Amino acid sequence: MLPRRTRAWFLLLAGLAWATASIGAAVPTPQPVDTGRYLVGAVMCPLWHDGSRWGAIAHFPEREPLLGWYDEGDPEVTDWEIKWAVDHGISFFLSCWYRAAGSVAEPAVRPALDHWIRDGLPRSRHREHFKFALMWENANKTFSAPTNEQDFLTKLVPFWIETCFRRPDYLVIDGKPVFSVYNQDRFVAELGGEAPARAALEQMRLACVRAGFKGLHLLGQYSWGRPPELERQAARITRLGFDASWAYHWPTFTGAFGGNLRPTGPEAIAAQERLWLAQSRPHVLTLSMGWDEEPWKFRYSKVQWRLTPAEFKVLAQKAKALLDERPGRSLENRLVLLDNWNEFGEGHYLFPTREHGFGYLDAVREVFAPDAPAHSDVIPADIGAAPYDSAYHAWLRENPPRSKD
Numbered sequence: 001m002l003p004r005r006t007r008a009w010f011l012l013l014a015g016l017a018w019a020t021a022s023i024g025a026a027v028p029t030p031q032p033v034d035t036g037r038y039l040v041g042a043v044m045c046p047l048w049h050d051g052s053r054w055g056a057i058a059h060f061p062e063r064e065p066l067l068g069w070y071d072e073g074d075p076e077v078t079d080w081e082i083k084w085a086v087d088h089g090i091s092f093f094l095s096c097w098y099r100a101a102g103s104v105a106e107p108a109v110r111p112a113l114d115h116w117i118r119d120g121l122p123r124s125r126h127r128e129h130f131k132f133a134l135m136w137e138n139a140n141k142t143f144s145a146p147t148n149e150q151d152f153l154t155k156l157v158p159f160w161i162e163t164c165f166r167r168p169d170y171l172v173i174d175g176k177p178v179f180s181v182y183n184q185d186r187f188v189a190e191l192g193g194e195a196p197a198r199a200a201l202e203q204m205r206l207a208c209v210r211a212g213f214k215g216l217h218l219l220g221q222y223s224w225g226r227p228p229e230l231e232r233q234a235a236r237i238t239r240l241g242f243d244a245s246w247a248y249h250w251p252t253f254t255g256a257f258g259g260n261l262r263p264t265g266p267e268a269i270a271a272q273e274r275l276w277l278a279q280s281r282p283h284v285l286t287l288s289m290g291w292d293e294e295p296w297k298f299r300y301s302k303v304q305w306r307l308t309p310a311e312f313k314v315l316a317q318k319a320k321a322l323l324d325e326r327p328g329r330s331l332e333n334r335l336v337l338l339d340n341w342n343e344f345g346e347g348h349y350l351f352p353t354r355e356h357g358f359g360y361l362d363a364v365r366e367v368f369a370p371d372a373p374a375h376s377d378v379i380p381a382d383i384g385a386a387p388y389d390s391a392y393h394a395w396l397r398e399n400p401p402r403s404k405d
Contacts, residue, residue, distance in 0.1 A: 042340065048071065057295050065344070152191065173334075205218070218242045283332055288348060291306075
């Protein structure tokens with residue numbers, strides 16, 4: 001038998017180990033709900049890692065997430081994200097993927113802002129309940145490196161296949177990974193024209209087949225310009241051989257509101273309906289809940305609008321009614337994209353916050369999983385979980401707010 005003191009230390013250490021494991025495993029297991037033939041996903045922008053970007057958002061306390069000013073690289077944060085998404089019918093994120101600026105000449109591909117894909121999701125305990133897909137954000141001014149035909153085919157495509165597409169948590173539909181390109185005009189310019197750009201995308205499909213997949217689902221994004229410009233972009237996406245188009249956001253950048261900087265909820269719903277119906281098909285529907293980028297100092301638009309959770313439910317009902325009229329299992333009839341999961345700076349987010357709680361997620365659940373049983377949402381405070389804002393407070397200590405004096 002162990003000496004009494006040794007046993008005491010053993011029990012203490014065992015107790016600490018149990019407590020640590022209990023804290024780490026505290027996030028409740030997701031309870032998936034049935035969304036029928038629809039696969040509902042949310043666009044996700046991985047901006048919230050080192051604490052620095054929360055400084056601007058903190059001036060708008062109503063936007064504070066119910067996880068606090070969190071760190072996306074923390075796998076327990078990802079556990080909560082998966083829990084909250086899956087419980088409300090969202091089964092994947094279409095995550096922005098950035099290539100570090102100035103890195104093209106480097107021998108290996110160097111991503112930027114990949115903490116969620118690299119750290120958060122792979123180490124999450126609930127990752128088996130969730131999928132992700134990539135939207136290559138190839139036009140960002142801060143996190144974007146140019147490409148060319150050789151670079152695209154010999155570096156980028158193999159990188160995506162080996163580090164993402166082969167992962168068990170990557171979104172693969174009918175044996176084909178789902179992948180999106182953000183800016184088609186930029187891609188065409190860098191590849192040297194539509195013909196080489198189309199050929200490069202076809203080579204990407206063939207590379208996926210050689211890797212053991214049945215092909216590749218290619219999505220092309222556009223969301224800016226008045227209708228003639230939208231039609232031009234849609235036509236180019238078709239000529240390039242994409243399987244379907246979609247919009248990162250509707251309808252702020254389409255002139256839908258004229259000179260009105262404060263459109264109402266009903267006006268925003270009606271504008272999105274018109275855009276859904278006007279796009280050349282195949283086109284995957286996007287449901288946008290608002291745009292208000294005051295924290296980013298109106299960098300892109302001074303137009304501000306926001307659907308309430310009740311209004312967002314109306315929008316979702318209209319989208320589902322439209323999709324219900326489309327038979328078949330093509331990609332445009334199965335996918336639904338929600339704008340956005342966590343773009344707190346641009347003012348379009350479904351993530352639970354102090355202002356609206358789970359209102360937007362409840363709207364998604366009620367529309368796309370109407371037969372799901374009643375449930376109660378759990379937040380970290382309910383189970384005594386520690387705050388997730390250490391990275392933000394570390395940044396604050398290095399960057400204290402300036403006195404107004």
